[in-house]
Amino acid sequence: xxxxxxxxxxxxxxxxxxxxxxxxxxxxxxxxxxxxxxxxxxxxxxxxxxxxxxxxxxxxxxxxxxxxxxxxxxxxxxxxxxxxxxxxxxxxxxxxxxxxxxxxxxxxxxxxxxxxxxxxxxxxxxxxxxxxxxxxxxxxxxxxxxxxxxxxxxxxxxxxxxxxxxxxxxxxxxxxxxxxxxxxxxxxxxxxxxxxxxxxxxxxxxxxxxxxxxxxxxxxxxxxxxxxxxxxxxxxxxxxxxxxxxxxxxxxxxxxxxxxxxxxxxxxxxxxxxxxxxxxxxxxxxxxxxxxxxxxxxxxxxxxxxxxxxxxxxxxxxxxxxxxxxxxxxxxxxxxxxxxxxxxxxxxxxxxxxxxxxxxxxxxxxxxxxxxxxxxxxxxxxxxxxxxxxxxxxxxxxxxxxxxxxxxxxxxxxxxxxxxxxxxxxxxxxxxxxxxxxxxxxxxxxxxxxxxxxxxxxxxxxxxxxxxxxxxxxxxxxxxxxxxxxxxxxxxxxxxxxxxxxx
Numbered sequence: 001x002x003x004x005x006x007x008x009x010x011x012x013x014x015x016x017x018x019x020x021x022x023x024x025x026x027x028x029x030x031x032x033x034x035x036x037x038x039x040x041x042x043x044x045x046x047x048x049x050x051x052x053x054x055x056x057x058x059x060x061x062x063x064x065x066x067x068x069x070x071x072x073x074x075x076x077x078x079x080x081x082x083x084x085x086x087x088x089x090x091x092x093x094x095x096x097x098x099x100x101x102x103x104x105x106x107x108x109x110x111x112x113x114x115x116x117x118x119x120x121x122x123x124x125x126x127x128x129x130x131x132x133x134x135x136x137x138x139x140x141x142x143x144x145x146x147x148x149x150x151x152x153x154x155x156x157x158x159x160x161x162x163x164x165x166x167x168x169x170x171x172x173x174x175x176x177x178x179x180x181x182x183x184x185x186x187x188x189x190x191x192x193x194x195x196x197x198x199x200x201x202x203x204x205x206x207x208x209x210x211x212x213x214x215x216x217x218x219x220x221x222x223x224x225x226x227x228x229x230x231x232x233x234x235x236x237x238x239x240x241x242x243x244x245x246x247x248x249x250x251x252x253x254x255x256x257x258x259x260x261x262x263x264x265x266x267x268x269x270x271x272x273x274x275x276x277x278x279x280x281x282x283x284x285x286x287x288x289x290x291x292x293x294x295x296x297x298x299x300x301x302x303x304x305x306x307x308x309x310x311x312x313x314x315x316x317x318x319x320x321x322x323x324x325x326x327x328x329x330x331x332x333x334x335x336x337x338x339x340x341x342x343x344x345x346x347x348x349x350x351x352x353x354x355x356x357x358x359x360x361x362x363x364x365x366x367x368x369x370x371x372x373x374x375x376x377x378x379x380x381x382x383x384x385x386x387x388x389x390x391x392x393x394x395x396x397x398x399x400x401x402x403x404x405x406x407x408x409x410x411x412x413x414x415x416x417x418x419x420x421x422x423x424x425x426x427x428x429x430x431x432x433x434x435x436x437x438x439x440x441x442x443x444x445x446x447x448x449x450x451x452x453x454x455x456x457x458x459x460x461x462x463x464x465x466x467x468x469x470x471x472x473x474x475x476x477x478x479x480x481x482x483x484x485x486x487x488x489x490x491x492x493x494x495x496x497x498x499x500x501x502x503x
Contacts, residue, residue: 024121027054031082031109031116034059034075046124048096064092064100078118081107091122102126152230152249160187160203163244172230172251174222188247192218192230210245212236218249229256268467290339297335304328358498361392361430364402372409372428379417382425383409394434394495396475401495404468404479408438408491411465415442415489434477437492444483468493 019026025043029036039047039054047054047062054062059074069092081087091105105122152172155164162175162185170176173191187203188194194201195217196209206216218230232249304325311321365387376383412426419442427439449465465481472479472493479493 024123025103027120027122028110029078029118029120031118034078034118037117043122046095046101047093048099053096062093064094066092078107078120081118082109082116085109090125093122102129152232152251154188154247154249156188156245156247158207158243158245160189160207161185162188169249172228172249173218173220174228188218192220195219206234207245210234210236212238216247227253229253264466268470293335293339297332297339300328300332300335304332357395357398358393359396359398359401361394361401361434361436361495362387364396364398365405365428365430365436368402368405368409369428371406372413375410376413376426379413380424381413381416382423383413384425384427386427386429388430388432390432392430392432392434393498395498396477396495397471400471401475404471404493405436407465407468408436408493412438412440412442412489412491415440418442433494434497435492435494437490439484439488439490441484441486441488444487445481445489449481 019040022040023042025046026038026040027036027043028038036055036057039049039051044051044054049057049062059069059071063069063071063074074091077087077089077091086106086108088104088106091103093101093103095101102125103122104125105120107118107120110117110119150168151166152169153166154162154169156162165173165175165185173188175185175191189203194203194206196206196215198217200219206214213233213235216232216234218228220228220230222228229252230249231252232247235246235248237244237246307316307321307324307328310316311318365385369383369385373383409426409428416424416426421441425441427437429437429439431437469479472495475495477493477495479491481489481491484490
């Protein structure tokens with residue numbers, strides 16, 4: 001026996017023993033005739049032939065009958081290995097029982113003692129191909145799920161970075177769909193604010209609560225101003241290489257907006273109830289103040305008459321009676337003014353009918369002008385009035401419409417009070433089509449004022465534009481706000497005109 005000088009510990013018989021023990025299938029073909037010279041036990045076992053049975057077989061006896069495994073193709077493959085030294089192919093063998101076995105086969109030229117030969121090493125890849133097919137199928141399922149499902153699902157790592165997301169989830173949080181094609185995306189907090197139990201929290205707070213599942217809410221604010229509310233769960237999935245987190249969400253924006261609307265309506269109803277209560281209180285106060293004010297005026301008139309009488313009787317120094325009369329007259333004027341205010345309040349809140357009636361819009365505005373001017377005068381704001389020369393008969397609730405007139409006018413006065421301009425004025429007008437407008441020359445409108453609830457001023461009446469909107473629209477009217485080309489804003493409403501011949 002010859003000994004390999006590179007491995008003197010091994011003799012030729014050892015290599016035969018190793019070949020017989022190998023689980024890699026081996027066939028040895030003659031380089032010239034392509035006849036099988038030898039097969040190791042693994043090859044015999046896989047093909048279900050003994051060595052004596054396998055040696056006389058040709059390619060057509062032990063290969064698939066498919067055209068791509070024809071004997072000529074097999075010989076060409078082996079010849080390619082003879083000429084180039086090695087050649088690889090996927091070859092489907094056929095066992096003695098007829099089973100077709102897909103294999104990965106490598107043909108290598110080897111120099112034997114009797115001449116060149118081709119050693120073919122092959123292994124069964126049927127299971128690998130099945131796994132690959134299942135993997136491709138799973139991948140297609142996942143791809144379909146990601147791109148076509150309506151489920152909002154995200155996979156995140158422990159740092160909160162999005163690793164995978166369905167297209168619908170990306171759209172909901174405002175992330176570009178093609179971003180995840182380049183690998184991990186940005187943290188979830190780059191697209192949405194996390195909330196727990198109604199309060200804003202950090203990713204770490206949510207992660208700590210995921211033991212293994214926690215409810216979570218997302219507040220998403222898109223660049224176009226749209227606000228989306230998402231709600232669902234975050235579940236921790238234990239993996240060998242670290243935690244993965246699955247977030248399943250659903251859009252609850254409609255529900256949240258309904259809750260906001262219901263809350264807003266409740267606030268509006270509370271404010272309206274407050275105004276009704278204020279009306280009752282004003283009526284009671286006006287009733288109670290009438291007699292004391294009249295009595296005070298009578299007492300002052302008596303004091304003035306007595307002072308004049310004493311002066312005529314020379315019981316007071318000359319001129320003292322005139323001084324007393326001047327002070328008393330000033331006090332009487334102020335009492336008369338207070339009486340006028342009380343009378344106006346009684347006239348204003350005395351019409352508490354809650355049914356629609358026909359009213360002259362001009363009359364409603366004129367009833368409010370006293371209070372508007374009372375508000376405007378101390379602030380140096382001029383009130384200009386341009387009423388329609390003809391009666392403007394509309395169908396409305398008089399007292400509620402008066403509240404809207406006052407609210408819009410007061411807002412205009414307060415806006416002009418903050419203006420640096422020396423000339424401050426507002427213009428109140430009515431038109432024959434049932435329109436009321438208030439123009440100011442203030443800062444204009446930065447946003448839609450009717451989208452807010454009540455007043456946004458530090459000191460306000462509380463009725464707010466939202467309640468004004470509700471009052472007018474409930475009466476089948478329209479209310480609006482717009483920028484004026486000359487500067488400032490115009491607020492107005494329009495009520496349905498009363499039909500001729502009806503009360």
